[in-house]
Amino acid sequence: MNDIDFTLLAPRLEKHKGEAGSLIAVLQEAQELYGWLSPELLAHVAEETGIPPAKVMGVATFYAQFRLKPVGKNLILLCQGTACHVNGSAEIEKAVRDYLGVEEGEITPDGLFTYNSVACLGCCSLSPVMMINSKAYGNLTGAKTVEVLEKIKSGVDAK
Amino acid sequence: MRITVGKGSCGIAAGADAVFDTLKGKAPCPVAVTGCIGTCHLEPIVSVDDGETLQTYVKVDEKGAGEIVKMLNGEENRAADYRRDLDCGSNRIALRNCGIINPESIDEYIAKDGYEAVKKCFSMSPEQVIEEIKISGLRGRGGAGFPTWFKWRAARDSAGDKKYVICNADEGDPGAFMDRAIIEGDPHAVIEGMIAAAFAIGADEGIVYVRAEYPLAIVRLGKALEQARKKGFLGENPFGSDFSFDISVKAGAGAFVCGEETALIASLEGERGMPRLKPPFPAQKGYRKKPSNINNVETYANVPWIIRNGGKAFASIGTEDSKGSKVFALTGKIANGGLAEVPMGCTVRDVVYKFGGGVRGGKELKAVQLGGPSGGCIPKGLTDVEIDYKSLAATGAIMGSGGMVVMDEDTCMVDMARFFLDFTCKESCGKCTHCRIGNKRMLEILERICGGGGKNGDIELLTELGEEIKAGSLCALGQTAPNPVLTTIRYFRNEYEEHINEKRCAARQCKPLLAYSVDKEKCMGCAVCARKCPGGAIAGTVRSAHSIDAEKCVKCGNCADVCKFGAINVK
Numbered sequence: 001m002n003d004i005d006f007t008l009l010a011p012r013l014e015k016h017k018g019e020a021g022s023l024i025a026v027l028q029e030a031q032e033l034y035g036w037l038s039p040e041l042l043a044h045v046a047e048e049t050g051i052p053p054a055k056v057m058g059v060a061t062f063y064a065q066f067r068l069k070p071v072g073k074n075l076i077l078l079c080q081g082t083a084c085h086v087n088g089s090a091e092i093e094k095a096v097r098d099y100l101g102v103e104e105g106e107i108t109p110d111g112l113f114t115y116n117s118v119a120c121l122g123c124c125s126l127s128p129v130m131m132i133n134s135k136a137y138g139n140l141t142g143a144k145t146v147e148v149l150e151k152i153k154s155g156v157d158a159k
Numbered sequence: 160m161r162i163t164v165g166k167g168s169c170g171i172a173a174g175a176d177a178v179f180d181t182l183k184g185k186a187p188c189p190v191a192v193t194g195c196i197g198t199c200h201l202e203p204i205v206s207v208d209d210g211e212t213l214q215t216y217v218k219v220d221e222k223g224a225g226e227i228v229k230m231l232n233g234e235e236n237r238a239a240d241y242r243r244d245l246d247c248g249s250n251r252i253a254l255r256n257c258g259i260i261n262p263e264s265i266d267e268y269i270a271k272d273g274y275e276a277v278k279k280c281f282s283m284s285p286e287q288v289i290e291e292i293k294i295s296g297l298r299g300r301g302g303a304g305f306p307t308w309f310k311w312r313a314a315r316d317s318a319g320d321k322k323y324v325i326c327n328a329d330e331g332d333p334g335a336f337m338d339r340a341i342i343e344g345d346p347h348a349v350i351e352g353m354i355a356a357a358f359a360i361g362a363d364e365g366i367v368y369v370r371a372e373y374p375l376a377i378v379r380l381g382k383a384l385e386q387a388r389k390k391g392f393l394g395e396n397p398f399g400s401d402f403s404f405d406i407s408v409k410a411g412a413g414a415f416v417c418g419e420e421t422a423l424i425a426s427l428e429g430e431r432g433m434p435r436l437k438p439p440f441p442a443q444k445g446y447r448k449k450p451s452n453i454n455n456v457e458t459y460a461n462v463p464w465i466i467r468n469g470g471k472a473f474a475s476i477g478t479e480d481s482k483g484s485k486v487f488a489l490t491g492k493i494a495n496g497g498l499a500e501v502p503m504g505c506t507v508r509d510v511v512y513k514f515g516g517g518v519r520g521g522k523e524l525k526a527v528q529l530g531g532p533s534g535g536c537i538p539k540g541l542t543d544v545e546i547d548y549k550s551l552a553a554t555g556a557i558m559g560s561g562g563m564v565v566m567d568e569d570t571c572m573v574d575m576a577r578f579f580l581d582f583t584c585k586e587s588c589g590k591c592t593h594c595r596i597g598n599k600r601m602l603e604i605l606e607r608i609c610g611g612g613g614k615n616g617d618i619e620l621l622t623e624l625g626e627e628i629k630a631g632s633l634c635a636l637g638q639t640a641p642n643p644v645l646t647t648i649r650y651f652r653n654e655y656e657e658h659i660n661e662k663r664c665a666a667r668q669c670k671p672l673l674a675y676s677v678d679k680e681k682c683m684g685c686a687v688c689a690r691k692c693p694g695g696a697i698a699g700t701v702r703s704a705h706s707i708d709a710e711k712c713v714k715c716g717n718c719a720d721v722c723k724f725g726a727i728n729v730k
């Protein structure tokens with residue numbers, strides 16, 4: 001039915017076993033391991049924790065951090081917070097969209113990138129900001145954004 | 160001799176890692192890490208302390224780091240190009256150690272009288288601790304501004320064998336980052352504040368709920384907790400007291416509403432973060448239905464200072480209504496963005512001009528937004544308002560958690576209102592109808608206005624809906640969501656009218672309202688714009704002036720972006 005290796009998750013599930021209210025932490029760890037939360041993975045978590053599947057799904061869909069679709073190798077988080085909005089995040093989004101040729105949440109054909117919008121990365125004084133693989137890039141312009149993406153694509157700054 | 164490099168998230172984003180590595184490899188003395196000092200626009204910041212004087216170097220790149228190394232080695236250098244005296248205000252309380260000590264070293268915190276407040280607490284009774292906080296006049300820094308002592312008192316008086324102390328580090332206001340800076344720059348201050356609170360209310364367990372977007376804060380906090388445990392400040396019987404307390408960290412998962420305290424509790428319990436009706440308040444029935452005290456990061460960071468210096472010292476700063484100082488995250492169209500900790504009672508204008516150096520690029524100030532999606536815009540003419548809970552509320556804005564976004568003549572206030580409502584609509588948990596559907600209707604109207612479909616009566620309808628939503632929503636998310644719309648209507652009604660009646664956006668932000676044309680004088684006929692036009696609206700022969708067919712124009716703005724000669728007029 002699937003080719004997910006659930007054994008990776010087993011020790012994490014064991015760690016949280018019997019711990020009340022640990023569902024969010026379990027899902028966070030699962031996402032860290034597998035990159036996204038597939039229906040099979042969510043069903044597995046429900047089965048192993050004894051939490052009803054509907055509740056697991058309810059929590060997974062409530063929080064923006066949980067990804068219910070697979071993502072590219074490099075995840076771009078585009079800040080759409082107030083400071084970034086005022087300082088032209090729309091232009092950055094356009095540059096990213098034009099460069100990648102895909103919409104938010106989709107994977108580029110080469111599998112390298114996905115971009116998602118987030119509310120604020122906490123680096124507002126450097127707005128507009130984006131974060132790729134936990135590294136923040138600030139004071140962006142359209143051209144600078146493309147430069148960063150190009151570097152990653154050519155492997156200079158790749159994961 | 161010692162060098163420190165500011166490695167908060169902002170410093171790292173500006174390139175502090177490379178600077179640190181260069182210095183670490185080559186400098187002839189120890190190189191340490193510190194947090195964000197507040198002048199984020201000058202990052203990366205390096206300071207050199209030779210034991211007598213402290214010199215700071217700003218906007219240091221790798222080359223600058225090389226110059227500093229040369230200077231330290233007594234070689235010819237250009238380090239002076241990077242020298243700048245920083246003035247971050249000398250009377251900082253919440254930010255007292257940020258950017259000064261190494262946040263990963265508990266010894267440096269202790270050297271700054273760290274954990275003295277906890278020691279002092281143990282020589283007092285819990286009642287006396289609460290009394291000291293009451294004298295200080297400290298009010299919550301997370302948004303609502305509730306008196307801190309009152310919440311502690313209520314949690315203390317609640318019957319229960321088990322109580323919790325919770326720190327709200329969800330920092331949901333997009334555009335605010337003071338809580339991140341405090342945790343990254345001085346995590347022990349928050350831990351110490353939480354210990355004092357736990358002692359006062361009689362709790363033995365603490366939790367810090369941190370935003371998922373703040374990975375560095377989570378790491379630094381974890382290290383700090385480990386060190387505090389090793390020193391015996393956390394755990395069983397610190398300083399020989401008969402009190403026990405420990406703290407754990409929980410990462411949020413990205414939901415603004417989880418900053419609301421009852422939603423935060425639901426999230427801690429592993430549920431969807433939906434707020435519930437109060438009462439019962441968390442002080443009566445909180446986490447796991449036990450009495451819980453929830454305060455904001457900055458609130459806790461103030462506590463050790465108050466205990467050490469006395470409530471009176473804190474109360475001597477500020478206004479009748481608001482005591483102490485407040486940290487603001489100054490961003491937007493500001494010359495010098497960063498964190499400003501100012502005494503209550505100073506004016507918004509002072510923060511913008513004295514700390515922030517005014518509007519960037521010499522443009523005209525239009526408004527200052529306070530309190531994020533729950534707050535409001537203060538127009539330029541009212542920026543002499545004192546920073547004080549009461550005075551700010553009178554303008555229709557709120558103190559909020561400290562986000563202060565500066566807007567200039569190029570900011571469209573209708574678009575800003577649309578922006579905030581778009582945010583709250585996405586973040587509404589959906590529990591109550593007014594918030595879930597009412598805000599959506601308001602957003603649709605605003606989108607229509609920004610899209611050129613504004614109608615007579617829209618402003619009145621927005622106002623009516625706004626008032627209803629405020630009255631009918633369950634939690635403060637819904638109750639405050641219309642504020643950005645209502646305050647912009649109050650102060651910038653003319654902009655709404657322009658959009659609706661004349662289909663014009665003077666700030667040129669609402670693209671559907673713009674008209675693009677070619678300046679025949681400037682156009683060189685390079686045809687780059689024509690190639691980039693997705694609608695095929697630009698025609699002309701090479702090396703002669705082009706023109707735009709308004710019928711076909713989709714107003715994407717590509718032509719204006721790519722034109723090297725500034726030949727595209729946008730009106």
Ligand SMILES: Cc1cc2nc3c(=O)[nH]c(=O)nc-3n(C[C@H](O)[C@H](O)[C@H](O)COP(=O)(O)O)c2cc1C
Nearest residue numbers: 299300301327330331418419420454455458635636
């Ligand atoms: C929608 C919403 C979001 C909130 N977000 C935060 C937040 O990010 N951080 C915070 O400290 N308080 C936030 N609050 C306020 C909290 O509910 C609570 O009042 C506060 O944490 C109490 O701490 P204080 O008294 O120290 O301010 C939010 C409230 C609402 C309604």
Ligand code: FES
Nearest residue numbers: 079081084121124
């Ligand atoms: S608004 Fe973009 S980083 Fe805060």
